[in-house]
Amino acid sequence: MAKDLSVLVLGATGMVGGLLLRLCLDDARIGRVSVIGRRPCGVTHARLQETIHPDFDHCEPLSAALAGQDVVFYCIGVYTGAVSADELRRVTAEQPAHLARVLHAVSPGAYLAFLSGMGADRNQRSRIAFARHKGVAENALLALGFTRLGIFRPGYIFPVTARREPTLAYRVFRWLYPVLNPLWPNMGLTSDELARAMLGWALDESDRAPSSTFENHEIRRLAARHESPHSA
Template identity: 50%
Template sequence: MNTLTAGQTRLVIVGASGMVGGYALRYALDDPAIGSVTSIGRKKLGFSHPKLNEVLHQDFADCSALAEVLSGQNAAVFCLGAYTGAVSGSELRTITVDYTVEFARVLRDSSPDSAFSFLSGSGADPTGQSRMAFARYKGEAEKVLLAAGFPRVYIFRPAYIYPVEPRKEPTFSYRFLRWIYPVFRVLFPKQVIRADDLARAMVNVVVEGTGKTPSMIFENSDIRAMAVSPGTQQGDAANGRI
């Protein structure tokens, strides 16, 4: 059983069985500034850790049962989502908007001072004018989160997220992008971000309180800059990280 020390963060991660959420979980468990990590998801993670509290929750359309679990938390990293083309349009909106809004409602009621880090996407459109359903839904979720009353909300809008580790790609377009990634990264370096770099940035921002404003939106170029600390850029480039 892990015991928190003064100043350590109590962090919630939603979607830790996914790609970005999985990296966020690994990073959080290794971070000494984080005293406890509560993972909330539908699937078992398959491992234990002294800092980890795993909570299984099947119905994200109703998160009321999570009220006690979410009490006393300092921050949340929300990575729950679905790939365009992998689910129906109605399912995509339910997962992208409804689940996000419902979780945020319960977290806000249970831990009103917590910070919120949200995995959105490049092109997200809070005005609802985009022709792309994904962009409209992510924008709708962003708009609700920014008005929910959290003291700090950080919106991450990555472009193509490189999986880093081999996996079964969800759609043909993702299989194709992974295949051409070496060339794509060279031709369009500002349109890619490694999954582990994205996850680390999402965790760091809620733990360290980066930025003086209550809410910030990070586009892909901002996330890439956050992932490269002073003195590491040359080494990262040599290893194909940027």
């Protein structure tokens, strides 16, 4: 893939999307960086273009912003237990498919990196709603036939910067993760490992598989291969 790429980050106000935005702005291989989100990302940069779009149930108005993209990172998501069952389904299963259809129509050669989750069930039979919804989304993206599609299924994502945890369970697990990680290294990863792996996959000249699914341990290996920065 050539230099001066056009890269789009969806979900740049979130934990992983925010890290990806910073990595993209710091990378010499990337010429233009765009973000689309429900609210401003709070970052200003000469190479950054921002589009505010409050309703991802309707993505057709985003055609112009999605056109001409080389790489797209989809990091929009919500936490189980922090939203209603209806919102969890819409954001996790339906909205990625809506946006991907518009993206594929206007940027058919784009590479798409999709943040899924451990346990995503493409058979859509899991009793866990999150797993079913992620499976629905993965199937929809695979059916569109992107030039390259990377599906990332992390376990627990440990925040490398302080944040307000969305639920009590996440507060507890943030405390437990550093203790448990040496014993069970594939239960999760850090947010910067995930961001590095997604960017590394997208810009890797040696990987041309049309679709790849990365489980937690594979994401960690991918992140380790892409530790060296390409500073702008």
